[in-house]
Amino acid sequence: MTDFSQSRAAFDLPEGVIYLDGNSLGPLPRSAAERVSRMMTQEWGRLLIRGWNEAGWYVQPRRVGDRIAPLIGAEPGSVVMGDTLSIKVFQALSAAAQMRPERRVILSDSGNFPSDLYVAQELVAALERGVDGSADRGLELRIVAPEEVEAAIDDSIAVTLLTEVDYRTGRLHDMAALTANAHAAGALTIWDLAHSAGALPVHLAEAGADFAVGCTYKYLNGGPGAPAFIYVAPRHAETARPALAGWMGHAAPFAFDPHWAPASGIERMRVGTPPVLALTALEAALDIWEGVSMDALRQESIRLSEAFIAAVGARLPGLPLASPRDPERRGSQVSFRHPDAYAIVQALIAQGVIGDFRAPDIMRFGFTPLYLTLAETERAADLLAEVVLTEAWNQPEYRIRAQVT
């Protein structure tokens, strides 16, 4: 068994907290604050504008992308950082749709993030409407149940837009099989790796994925609002053309050419000035991954989640598991359903166990072997059982919903 005590020591975790919400916001790497502070005082403060060249800020989005690539099975030079996940979904989708101009359907599923669906809906609406509001070209965002995706892939589909791990249930799509199905039908694939990157082994190149996107504030621990990444398969990198084009994605940004010409390769997916502070915090977080085997991480993740399910099941046999029982069909989280899920999660937080709630009735617990131990997992299961059995959640203060939950 791999020993994760070294990676655990690399995080600054509050005393008395069992953190099962690293799938929402990863904890602070110990080196991150000092790294950002040094970047600010030594680079920004001393170099000023020269930092773009001399401190490597300009190439940082690609340099960081090259560090994320091995974590998601991507070819070197196929990943670049920037913006947010929604922006990257928009770019991937607009580029992919243009590559299948004769097709009319974007296929997604009801287990996808609503935010991905919003981006797709409003992009479809804009393209459909054009600028004059009159067009009707039958362009469609088709949303089916997750288990119906395979059967729904046919030769009407331009592109599939799927999130590999369902943010509520943790259900894991079979990326390789669905990508093969899509390609057999002549469609392209976009994979959202928000709950995959840093959570389990991902093999983009091996699966033949066309596009992928993801965020870095969850399992990659980049901090609140950390930038997103986008992957374009090298075979598409010279043809993909995003509808959202910025100067950093220009072939010659500092020629100030009035016409946009896409940069070679993945760089064309850059848009505006990169977020140097956030990328610097992320670089500190990525140091922790050096030497971590994704297969070993997965093995430990399954050990933790299986232990949690077993322990909760033993104490609360009637509590419905919302996640697949088979660990091979699950990401790195476990969800249970309860009509009072919100209040239970609040009561657990009051006891130092941080999980989260997803509407309408999901209690969600993320397992992050980099810093979470088996003992904590078992303690969390005990406390969950106690809160449910004693109805400790049934207090007014746990029922008031905060603005963000």
Add this chain to the structure above:
Amino acid sequence: MTDFSQSRAAFDLPEGVIYLDGNSLGPLPRSAAERVSRMMTQEWGRLLIRGWNEAGWYVQPRRVGDRIAPLIGAEPGSVVMGDTLSIKVFQALSAAAQMRPERRVILSDSGNFPSDLYVAQELVAALERGVDGSADRGLELRIVAPEEVEAAIDDSIAVTLLTEVDYRTGRLHDMAALTANAHAAGALTIWDLAHSAGALPVHLAEAGADFAVGCTYKYLNGGPGAPAFIYVAPRHAETARPALAGWMGHAAPFAFDPHWAPASGIERMRVGTPPVLALTALEAALDIWEGVSMDALRQESIRLSEAFIAAVGARLPGLPLASPRDPERRGSQVSFRHPDAYAIVQALIAQGVIGDFRAPDIMRFGFTPLYLTLAETERAADLLAEVVLTEAWNQPEYRIRAQVT
């Protein structure tokens, strides 16, 4: 005369540097690194996911927008932060174009940032092409010379997309007059304030501007890659609909509704998870503006730029001024032309005077009264004259162009 020594003391400026590039990247506010460090260790580190509520991260884009609003003459509640300038241009343009569906022309000028033009070109191309590549609805991005904008505004124009201050020459558009012209012709206006916000008084509400966008890493000193802002006039705030829609702009982000419904007001322009580290650095930078009068700042800016022009003109009478001679028609920068502009700027940097070069032949110098003195301005003019007169720039090392310039 207003004394800016207090604001100057709030910046951490390197010894021996005269910084005339604050219009490209503002310097480090002394309190910023510690503020970000505290946010990371005390908020992210201790509160973890609860920081979204308990540390106010969720409302930060609006809170910071409300601090920028008075600097640009915007109504309270009409500005929100996020993403980059290019993304905000895209949102404003897609929203404005939809509000004039019967019109076909987006009007911009050749003094606009190429990056704004790229966003417009690729948006037009996408809407024009739709998803099937076949549409031809005559949608057009029309680019005229800056001095021809007024005459080019007619009833074919859906929206004008103009940058108030030309990034090369510093030429200042008459926002109030052009906005009135556009409205008289039934068009909408988008103003890019990249070189205006924090540089000179801006009166968005008074001018009747429809949309405005800007960045915060120039005169507002937010740091490399600091987030952008977007303004929507309150009269449009409930109807404007960006093609780029994210979950933070949803009416109920945490209901996880599969359909996008725009939030009320300016919040709908939010897209993804906000960049908390960058916004925190920006908050520190905005503290310096408390109590600063934009009119006094403008007066001092003109005093500095006039002194610079006079001093350079006295020593180098043949050097062509690329900026308007009338300070009322200029932003807060002064540009000169020289065939060897690049090498001259490099030689000046070697002497501690940091300005910048813009292709093909512009030397650009920004004037920032918050931290720049008259003595420095005069010293910079002396050194510029010396470099040009002695041909100190004519060295191989000054002619090699760096990747980013």
